[in-house]
Amino acid sequence: MQSGLGKTVKWVLEFETKDPTKNQLMGWESSSDTYTELKLEFSSKEHAINYAKKKKINYELIEPKERKFVKKSYADNFLN
Numbered sequence: 001m002q003s004g005l006g007k008t009v010k011w012v013l014e015f016e017t018k019d020p021t022k023n024q025l026m027g028w029e030s031s032s033d034t035y036t037e038l039k040l041e042f043s044s045k046e047h048a049i050n051y052a053k054k055k056k057i058n059y060e061l062i063e064p065k066e067r068k069f070v071k072k073s074y075a076d077n078f079l080n
Helices: 045-054 074-078
Strands: 011-014 039-042
Touching: 011 045, 039 045
Parallel strands: none
Antiparallel strands: 011 039
């Protein structure tokens, strides 16, 4: 299986849950805060940061990890 790189160049702004409550019966975490369902996508890091600053939203920037690319051929699967 190979992982594709399509649609991976977007920056996402997600909101944290403000008042999480745990369901005693099922163990699920829920909230009445509807911002947790909202995800905003931006084409660049700068656009996302500018939006957060303009709307006075506290943000934490998580940089994407650099992917390691190992070039090999199908025949490499059968080498000992």
